[in-house]
Amino acid sequence: MTRLARLLVLLGLGLVVAGTVLAGCGISPDDSPRAQPDEDVPFGLLERGDGATTTVAAPTAVPISICLVRTDGQLVSIPRDFAPNPSLSEVLGALGDPPTDAERTLGLSTAISDDAVVNEVRTSAGVANVDLGAGVVEGSARNQLAAVAQIVCTLTQQPGIGQVRFLVDGVNVEVARGDGSTTADAVSRRDYATVMPS
DSSP states (O other), rough: OOOOHHHHHHHHHHHHHHHHHHHTTTTOOOOSSSOOOGGGSTTTTTOSSOOOOOOOOOOOOOEEEEEEEEETTTTTEEEEEOOOOOHHEEEEEEGOOOOOOHHHTEEEEESTTOOOOEEEEEETEEEEEEEHHHHOSSSOOHHHHHHHHHHHHTTTTTTTOOOEEEETTEEEEEETTTTSOOEEEEBBBGGTTTOOOO
């Protein structure tokens, strides 16, 4: 018998043995999936775990930028923590809060007193209509200019707001602009460009 013929015979015998072993193990092809009784499933595969689920905690605070006044009169944008989804009135309310120790160290203050009242902030077509207590727009021109600039700076950093109109008890009021003039129209960052943060 030639070497090639012997090799083919051995190969044939090997296939027969392999087929016999597989048949003896009970392995047979299936045309479709079939259910197995629980006792035939390998250990651990049916365990459902301890029931623990993974959840992502909602943020307890979100940083939102407000504008404070530096000792040279320039405005600086500083993040403050707020509860999620604060109203614009709540954001403006933070301008009346005393600066934090870190902010004071940077020489920052606010031109808005803590008793200043924001009655309501409504938005329409990119304009924030801010109804204020009279105390914000009264007083010296310099204090009013700084307070109004802080409000404009803070609100125009919020998404979708490009201008701010000021009202007292629902009536438009004149406010100081950076060039020394006054207007009852809506104002923007451009009106306070000399003090706005870059």
